[in-house]
Amino acid sequence: xxxxxxxxxxxxxxxxMDHALSVVRTAAAELARLSHTELQVQYKGDGSPVTxxxxxxxxxxxxxxxxxxxxxxxxEGGRTPHxxxxxxxxxxxxxPLDGTGSFIRMxxxxxxxxxxxxxxxxxWLPVLGIVAVPDRDTVYFGGRDLGTWKARIDDAARxxxxxxxxxxxxxxxxxxxxxNEGGTLNDLVAGTVDPTQVRMRPVSGAHKFCLVAExxxxxxxxxxxxxxxxxxxxxxxxxxxxxxxxxIVTGRPLTYNGPILRVGGLIxxxxxxxx
Numbered sequence: 001x002x003x004x005x006x007x008x009x010x011x012x013x014x015x016x017m018d019h020a021l022s023v024v025r026t027a028a029a030e031l032a033r034l035s036h037t038e039l040q041v042q043y044k045g046d047g048s049p050v051t052x053x054x055x056x057x058x059x060x061x062x063x064x065x066x067x068x069x070x071x072x073x074x075x076e077g078g079r080t081p082h083x084x085x086x087x088x089x090x091x092x093x094x095x096p097l098d099g100t101g102s103f104i105r106m107x108x109x110x111x112x113x114x115x116x117x118x119x120x121x122x123x124w125l126p127v128l129g130i131v132a133v134p135d136r137d138t139v140y141f142g143g144r145d146l147g148t149w150k151a152r153i154d155d156a157a158r159x160x161x162x163x164x165x166x167x168x169x170x171x172x173x174x175x176x177x178x179x180n181e182g183g184t185l186n187d188l189v190a191g192t193v194d195p196t197q198v199r200m201r202p203v204s205g206a207h208k209f210c211l212v213a214e215x216x217x218x219x220x221x222x223x224x225x226x227x228x229x230x231x232x233x234x235x236x237x238x239x240x241x242x243x244x245x246x247x248i249v250t251g252r253p254l255t256y257n258g259p260i261l262r263v264g265g266l267i268x269x270x271x272x273x274x275x
Contacts, residue, residue, distance in 0.1 A: 008089035013143050016068060016116065017128050020092075021141055023064030024112055027057040028132040028139065028153045031097065031112070035135065041104060049100050050076065057096035057112060065092055070116070073261070075229050082259040090118040093126075093256070095229035099205030102179075108135050109204030115232035116143070117256050124257035129236025131206045140210045142240035148213055163214045164241070169271055171197035173218040176208040183223025183265075188248070192219070193271060209234025212268055213241060221248060221267040228261045238268060 031053055040052040058076035065072050073080060074094040085091065092114065097103060099110035116128035128143035132153055140163070142148030151160035173193055175185075179202045185195045198219070203211065208220040209231070220234075235245040235254060244253040248265035256263070 011090075013116075013128060013146060017130075017141060017143055017146060019068060020065060020114055020116070020128070020130055021139070022156070023061055024114055024130050024132050024139065025153055025156060026064065027060040027096065027112055028134040030056050030060060031103070031110070032134040035103065035106070039104060049104060051097070051100060051104065053103060054097040054100055058094070061094055061096055061112070061114065065094075065114075073229070075227065079261075082257075085257055086119075088119070090116060090127075091257070093117055093229045093232045093261075095206075095227075095233075098230060099207075102204035107204055109133065109207040110135065111205040111207055113206050113229055113233040115229070115236050117232065119257070123255045126232045126236035126239065126256065129233035129240075131210050131233050131237065133205075133207050133210070136207075138210075140213065140237055142237045144240065146240060148237050148240045150210075150214060163237075169218060173198045173271065174216075175200035175219045175221060176203045176211060176217045177220075178202060178208075178222060179204065181222065183221075187223045188221035188267070189219065192267060192269060206230065206234045209237060209245070209268055212270060213237045213243075215270065218271055219267065219269040221265075221269075223248065223265045225262050225264050226266065228256050228258070228263055231263065231266060232256055234268065243268075243270065 034053040058074050062072050072092040095113040098113050103110040112132040114130040115126045117124050118127045130141045132139040137153050139153050140150050148163040149160040175198050211217040212220050245268040248267045254263050
């Protein structure tokens, strides 16, 4: 296993995606089942909730991905020191239940995020991404040279549909925010579009990235930091379309595998930059 972890040889991204997609489908089915049961809720040191459903999804995903010989960093797992992580050629980044608060409240949009990150020797970037939205029986997936796709979770035999973001985009623009977003409209889009041409609404978890990627919204923005596992899978979907999730201040595409696995405020948009 150690040799596999350290190998920087190219991997078959399509086969890797297919395997990971099967694992995520299993975890999504378990979350859907547990959503109809009495949950066991605890609270982490930072006050955020965690449930038996988070842990169940974590176990399914980490166990299922282990056969690929690629290290897994999960929100509900241990933290490998950065000094060790930065020497890896690639790793999985997993949020087994994104939007735990929404899951507890039975609010739509909780998700599973799985991203494969690779190092090019200078930066860490997402090359595969899967976002499953169990309560909508929908999974989004995509990656480098693979495009972006949408499929049913419970029917793997049904063909997936490609997602493209090439429709004409015109105001009013639809901005998706987190339920706890504290920034103003001006904080979120100033310098990108005219704030008076934007309407915003809250959506749970990484489903925001998916809705923008498939053209059902135009912008997702956040004024404060995210953990990397909150956005890497959605970023991979964007990159598969030739777009990218960017830092809201610098405008530069996000990079990953930082010392504390966090990124700053961000903006993901389908709106072309003005000439």
